[in-house]
Amino acid sequence: MNGAASISRISLSNVNLHYPSVAYATRSLLSMLGRAVGKGSRTPRLKDIHALKNITTEIKKGERVALLGHNGAGKSTFLKVVAGLYPISSGQLEVKGQIRSLFDISLGFEPDATGRANILYRGLLLGCSPRFVREREAEIVAFADLGEFIDYPLSTYSAGMQVRLAFAISTFIGGDVLLLDEVIGAGDASFMVKARARISELIQQSEILVLASHDLQTVSSFCERGLVFHHGELAFDGPTARAIAAYRRLTGLSNG
């Protein structure tokens, strides 16, 4: 996984992913009774969702790739498949390099614990040793810039303060393959500037970036290649500017 000699690489060939309908179709006694008593079924039968259709692509070391597409087009599913979370139904998937995914930055926060304690907890969740987190603690505290609140329980924080802390903790450690899902955009204006700087730092340290975002400005400033998804299919793969144009065409946005 973290062999220094291995070169980061993501490769998919004819990858399909189905979400099985048994997983979300309700199978309770109540619903069965309802179906038996009610005349005919008003609720349509749910089918397997074909979330990724025959995706073939390759991302090499050094590439910064944006995922574009309407809601439900398959961007997040693609990220989660690359992260190894979802088992693919068919096709081949190969991912080399240590993956760092930022999908939910405030996962694992404990509201009753202090900000400082949460730094440790979150660091442990990311797989760091307690010693390593303590060494980096001052740096995280400085970045979050919460003043004395860092020693107060999280439940006393405003929403914006929580986001700042979450962002500071989640981004202090990078990886070879960086997977981001709409995380850029945290806190007030002054923090935004810092956050953007931190993200670009992370991106520079990483060997591969895959970023799912609706913010076209962010996309064009960070990425040179874009994958456009449309109803689970890979509709376009090429330079960012042309990918954005393709995305606009597909979603019916004017070139404004």
Add this chain to the structure above:
Amino acid sequence: MREYFAGIWAARYFWMHLAMADLRARWRRSFFGVLWSMLQPLGTALLLAIVLARLLKQDIRSYAPYVISGMIVWDFVMAVSTGGALSFVQADAYIKHFRHPLAIYSLRTVIANLTVLGLASVPMFVWAAIAQPGNLGVTWLGALSIYPVLLLIFWPLITLLAYAGSRFRDLPNVMQLALQALWFVSPVYFGTKMFRDAKLDALVDYNPIFHLLQLVRAPLLEGKWPSAANFEFCAGMAILFTILAWLVGRKAERRVIFYL
């Protein structure tokens, strides 16, 4: 398999943290905090012992540790089996975010509950040492084997239950019912002699709960080592559940995420 365990080891800070978080949540904002895990079983067991000792005409000094041992081990079995069936369901946010072996989430449940059991057993050891100092000796080391034995049995069992529990959410209810039935036919509070007098030897000799409890009871109450049969029975369970968990996990592991 080796790779799987390497993954569990690599994620050790992760699941240790989750287990600690469970314990923190348990004792949060309580004045006595950790002490409750010792006081609560001690208090209940004493009340029970007073009543039952009279009813069953037992000597309370030796009967109280019998009841405490039965109660805390049973509490562990109960908590870990009903709660453990939802180990994956409760960890859904983590499972959807990190790629770790799923067995770390059942391990977390077992570790947290073992810690509680460890605390709850302190009054049991103290009581046994005061009430029957004659039994105090090296055999007490045998009693300590209950912790690793419980880990080896319940980790695979809970993993198995959690695979099923992520798909069939009725499982905790089913487990509760099944355990209630098991409780009635196990020498948790009632002495083994009562079962044997009623010619119900099979309920003792082939009862996993009996063999588990003997690991603690033989040293504390009789000053003896647990028997080879006790250990063999426990080892058998651990091996059986590990094989089953492995067989089920091979297919189920990757698909659990769809059911969360």
